[in-house]
Amino acid sequence: MSLSLTAALAAAVASCTPEPRMDNSAHFALTEARVRLTGDQTYSMNLLFLDDAGSPVWDELGAVSLDGGVEVTGFEVVAGDRTDSGRLGNLMVDVEPGRDAVVQQVELRYGDTVQTHRIGRWQFVEREQTDPLVDAVDRYIAGYPSTDHFEAELTNTSDSTVALGTPDFGDILQPRAVLVDGAPMGDGLVEVGPDEEVTLRASFAPQESADFLVVTPVVPVHQADGTVVEVYLPEANLGMMDITDEDVSAIARR
Incomplete structure (x- = not known):
């Protein structure tokens, strides 16, 4: 394959792929978490954030993904109180890590637009099921x-x-x-x-x-x-x- 054809294909792929970008409208709280789960246990991450009252996050959020190889099985946006700095909200993200993993970023997708936000550091640690004494x-x-x-x-x-x-x-x-x-x-x-x-x-x-x-x-x-x-x-x-x-x-x- 010629160099020009390779470049053309790369350009075509790039034009069809949403380009991740850092967005300054939403501001997520930074959470340090160490969550211990059994291998098949599901978990709901509570991510507190602040955004404009007119932001599309409240009604138009299409998909949520996380880094660290942790798959998202569901999500929900819960609107909270209004403040002088914007509206508080909770992004509830359901995951089933199944192994040790670390999550530090969340991606929010609105059609072809991707917003990436830091959320702190969430450690998921697999543990054995024990009988409590x-x-x-x-x-x-x-x-x-x-x-x-x-x-x-x-x-x-x-x-x-x-x-x-x-x-x-x-x-x-x-x-x-x-x-x-x-x-x-x-x-x-x-x-x-x-x-x-x-x-x-x-x-x-x-x-x-x-x-x-x-x-x-x-x-x-x-x-x-x-x-x-x-x-x-x-x-x-x-x-x-x-x-x-x-x-x-x-x-x-x-």
């Missing part, structure tokens, strides 16, 4: 107005005494301090008898690289025979429960 009580808090702490009331559901280790929040969060029933946990273990309930609280340093955090806390549970079982608590969303004017201003600058 410790369970979160019905009063478990899944959403927090700030990113400075996490709290859970845990009950030993086994028939014997177990010892709780320091909770793991992934590499995105390192606790400054962990308290169990108000006492510092330190580097040791805390024994919990059968049906006994304890309150675990972890505090974190201020976050500068992200607006919101999403974590799947993991508590190592040590049994009498020396085995250790990782107990996965429900997902916790930090910072998204109370969107302040300062949050909106920060998102508008993205």
